[in-house]
Amino acid sequence: MINFDVIVIGAGASGIMCAGQAALNGMQVLLLEKMRMPACKLRITGKGRCNITNIAEKAVFMQHIGPDNRFLHNAFGTFFSQELVEFFESIGVKTKREQGGRVFPQSNRAIELTEALVKWVRKTGVSLQCKTAVKDILIENEQAVGVITQDGRKIFAKSIVIATGGKSYPATGSTGDGYNFASKIGHTIALLHPLLVPLRSDENFIKSLSGLHLKNIAVNVFVENIKKHEAFGELEFNDFGIEGPIVLSLSRKCLHDIVAKKKMVFVLDFKPGLSELQLDNRLKRDIDTVGKTALYDLLRGLMMHQLIKVFVQRLGISQDKKCGQLTSAEREKILKLLKNFSISITGHGNYDRAIITGGGVSTKEIHPKTMESKLVQNLYFIGEVLDLDADTGGYNLQIAFSTGYLAGISLKK
Ligand SMILES: Cc1cc2nc3c(=O)[nH]c(=O)nc-3n(C[C@H](O)[C@H](O)[C@H](O)COP(=O)(O)OP(=O)(O)OC[C@H]3O[C@@H](n4cnc5c(N)ncnc54)[C@H](O)[C@@H]3O)c2cc1C
Structure with missing residues (x-):
C-alpha cells in the first residue's frame, strides 16, 4: 500500500x-x-x-x-x-x-x-x-x-x-x-x-593564548620543511590548538598530511601588510620614540596584549629591557618573529568539532x-x-x- x-x-x-x-x-x-x-x-x-x-x-x-x-x-x-x-x-x-x-x-x-x-x-x-x-x-x-x-x-x-x-x-x-x-x-x-576542523598543537603556550582572535594575518604552511599552502584572514586560539576561518579552510588541504603524521608547521606573519624592510623601519622609528620605556611597551603597539608574554619568551629577551638598549641583532630577532611565528601542528579535531564530513x-x-x-x-x-x-x-x-x-x-x- x-x-x-x-x-x-x-x-x-x-x-x-x-x-x-x-x-x-x-x-x-x-x-x-x-x-x-x-x-x-x-x-x-x-x-x-x-x-x-x-x-x-x-x-x-x-x-x-x-x-x-x-x-x-x-x-x-x-x-x-x-x-x-x-x-x-x-x-x-x-x-x-x-x-x-x-x-x-x-x-x-x-x-x-x-x-x-x-x-x-x-x-x-x-x-x-x-x-x-x-x-x-x-x-x-x-x-x-x-x-x-x-x-x-x-x-x-x-x-x-x-x-x-x-x-x-x-x-x-x-x-x-x-x-x-x-x-x-x-x-x-x-x-x-572529519573535515574543516580545528587543528591540534602541542606547543606549551597554546592554552595561555586560548580565546585570542587575530585578524588580518598571513599563514604559510610547511610540510616536511617545504612550503605547501598559504592563506590570509582570521585565526583563533583555543585550549588545544588553533581554529577560525583560515585554519578551517587550511585543514581541508592539510588533513591528509596530518593523518600521515608528516611534520607540519604553520608560520604566522603578524604584519603581512609590511615588507621586512618596511617593518624594520617602523621598529627603528618606534624604538627611537619610546627608547626609555621597556620592550613590553614597544610590543603593546605591535600586537594584542595576550600575545606579548609568549612572544617575549620566544624572543628570549626580557620584557623589561629598555628599548634604547636593544641591539640591532635583537631588533632583527623581533622583526623575524613578527613575520615568522611558528606553531607545530600535531593533529586535528574530531567529528564533534568538524564543520563537515x-x-x-x-x-x-x-x-x-x-x-x-x-x-x-x-x-x-x-x-x-x-x-x-x-x-x-x-x-x-x-x-x-x-x-x-x-x-x-x-x-x-
Ligand atoms: C557549526 C557548523 C557551522 C556551519 N556553518 C556553515 C555555513 O555558515 N555555511 C555553509 O555553507 N555550511 C556551513 N556548515 C555546513 C552545513 O551546515 C552542512 O554542510 C549542511 O547543513 C548539510 O546539509 P544536509 O541537509 O546534507 O544535512 P544536515 O543539515 O546535517 O541535515 C540532516 C538531517 O537529517 C536528520 N537525520 C539524520 N539521520 C536521520 C534518520 N535516521 N531519521 C530521520 N532523520 C535523520 C538530522 O537530524 C538532520 O536534521 C556548518 C556546519 C556546522 C556543523
Missing part, C-alpha cells in the same frame, strides 16, 4: 528544499526528522549567522569543491547562488553580501532564516514529522519502496530521498545514518573523516541529473551524505540546497 509519493529522510537544508519543491510539483510528501525540531544544524551555521552561499562566479565557486565537482554541473546549472538568494528573498529573508562574496541573512540570524524555511515547507503542503528516526530502507526488486521507523512502523512511498547529512556535530542529529543505509544497499562509501556515498553511483541512485531505483541521495565537500564560505550549504532542489523537481510522479 502506497502512503506517499515521496518520503524524505532528514529535515536539514537539503531535505527541506527537496521536500518543498516536490510538494510544489503536486506530490504528497512526508518529511521525517529524528530530532525534536527540524534543521538543528542550520540554526547554528555561520556562528549563528548562517553563511547561506557565496556569489563567486561558477568557475571560481567550483575550485572550492572536491573531490569531484563536475558531478554538481547539473545541480548548479538548475539552481545556483543567485536562485538561492532569490528563493530566500521570496520567503521573506533579506540577504546581504560580505567580504569574500559570502552571503548572510541581513538580520545576521540563522534562526530567523531557518524558521522562514520551515514555515515555507509546511506551507507547500509537506507533512513534517519530527521525533521520527528512520531505521531502515525497504527495498523490493531492487527498488526503494518505503522506510521502517525506529518504532517499527512501515511507511510506503514511490520514492525515498536520503538527506541525513554527515557525521559531524552529531548533537544536531547528523550521526551518519545515511552511510549505513547506503552501504547496506551496496553503495560505495568513500572513506569518512569528508567522504560519503560515491557520486559515481548517483545520476547527476536527478540525484537518483544508479543501483536502486526510486532512491535518491542529496546533501552532505554524498562524497562532496567544500571550503568554508557558503559553499557547503549551496551544495545541500542545489542537490535538494534538483532531486525535488526530478522525482517521478
